[in-house]
Amino acid sequence: MASDADDPVRTNGAERAAAGACDDDDGTDASDLTGEDLVLQYPATEEPVVDGETLVAEPGAVTALVGPNGSGKSTLLGGLADQLDPDDGSVLVDGRDVHAMDTKEVARKLGVLSQESTSPDSITVEDLVYHGRYPHRGFFEHVTEADHRAVDGAIEMAGCDHLREREVGSLSGGQKQLAWIAMALAQDTDVLLLDEPTTFLDLHHQLEVMEIIETLRDESDVTVVVVLHDIEQAARLADRMVALKNGEIRARGSPGEVVTEELLAEVFRVDGEIEHTERGPRVTPLRARDDDGETPEDAEDASPSPEAE
């Protein structure tokens, strides 16, 4: 799939350049995304889930957020994605605060793939992907040639050309995910945020999703931030990794720097071995560390088995 993906990427790149004219975007340079001193909390909770963390996504690179269940990685992503209003701090895209921007303008810069997506069952994949063009269209405007090109490019890049006419309700979980990724790609943003895009997928579809992200990184200038459950997968995919626990960033850096036996013990509460191979570090978890007394809050986390592994 990645091998014959040159063409759609070029279409995508041309599309981006075309869109740049109206986007006050300075050409093809990758965008940077910064979350500064973010304090994030849900309306129902008393205490902030994330309390004053700063995250800088390197332009044009893939940044992976990892951490155990309840570590706040999805919350942090939700804050970056402007889906959760920060109590304090700000999210900047290319130096501009997203709260000061028009919602559609934000959506032209910042694409988000949520963990759970719903749609009417009888919508076709193609129609779904066309919804990705929403931020590029005015209220009364109709589909343009640029929209067609972006949709074709996105569908091809996500490798769901064969699903184009299928109804979303009839697809498998993995196929659905590809369709939703195609929608986010059609949005044609400079920054893409993905919340656990590989969770619940079979191996084949996990690899397909990872290949799409690699293609995005290698052949276009999209800045990607992705939450991943599987630390080995994250290490293989990402240029930068950020490890969270209890809403705090515990480590950041290249996969080689972040994925260590100490980190496994401290953040994931697992004893394991790490072997450095050509394809990045290989993690062999050996046993769960019971109760090393580090953080009593962890007891709240009632689902101890990470579903992805």
Added chain:
Amino acid sequence: MSSDRPPGPAQTTRARNGRRFAWLLDPRLVTTVVGSLAVVLVAGLVQVSFGAYSMTLGQAWGAVFDPDVVLNRQAWNAFLLGGDLPEMSRESLVVWNIRMPRVFVAIIVGMNLAVSGAIFQAVTRNELASPFILGVSSGAGLTILLTLVVFGGLAAFLPLVAAVGGAVAFLVVYAIAWKNGTSPVRLVLAGVIVGTVFSSLQTALFFFADDIGVVQSAIAWTTGSLTGTDWEQVRMVLPWSVVALLLAVAGARQCNVLLLGEQTAKSLGMSVEKTRFALSGVAVLAAAASIAVAGIVGFVGLVVPHVVRNLVGSDYKRVIVGCLFVGPALMVGADVGARLALSPVQVPVGIVTGLVGGPYFLYLMRKQHSMGEI
């Protein structure tokens, strides 16, 4: 919903060369529209052919297509703007001045209710929503009873009062549901709360009615009736309906995006709260306009969007257009039953729509595996 429908052949041959209205030619939609038009035509002809003033079918149909009326500008001026009626034959007068306006009102009310229901189903993402789910009917019902029983002096403005009451109740529901924004579930719950309180007050007011005539009039209004509708009602409802229906067609794409869920809609750059309120406003306008001329006709707004979705799929551009035709078909058809079934006694049309709508829902419930979320 998709179990028994083959993938639409129209979509495989979708024109990609920017033909803006290609989706209108979807064969399922065309069939639906043509079928509905046939029902409206037949039911309308039945409606104008029978009644207290007896004439033969030939006479009645001759009157319907009477060129002296159909092509007469003065006649249309009289109908639509309230000018003086031109000279016309007795049959034409009965058909055009007494029986036809009722059919027209039924058509307009059917469109309004169906579209309103379709929008509310998208806004609440619930297949069981109706135009009256956010308190419109209970607000209108309460003000109708208040007018008839307490403020008799306002009776002349009853249609207006009813429509305003419905709109105000909707705003109350929205205010109750608002807490840093709304959600479909909170809106529906607030609608239930306001509906319960207002309906209790409305029922209480029946005890203060001292006259059986007032009670009957109140029942006619609260179950929905087209008895005695005239060109004046057409003139009253038409402008509001045109505005509401045009906005509804324009808003169809927003409905489609709302159906992808709040998070997705937001990440696509939609201001979800604003859009939701604006769409609800359009739907309330349509519902209030229909209440002003026909009272609270139930089931049309609930059933028609269902029927249409089963016929044309879930794309709201097609659903809204389908509703514009299927709504009138149900409404005109039901009104034939309301007016002629127990002739000379007329029953409120809302009773007939309920009798038709209930069994249809039963059928849907048996046929479909899951109901509720769209």
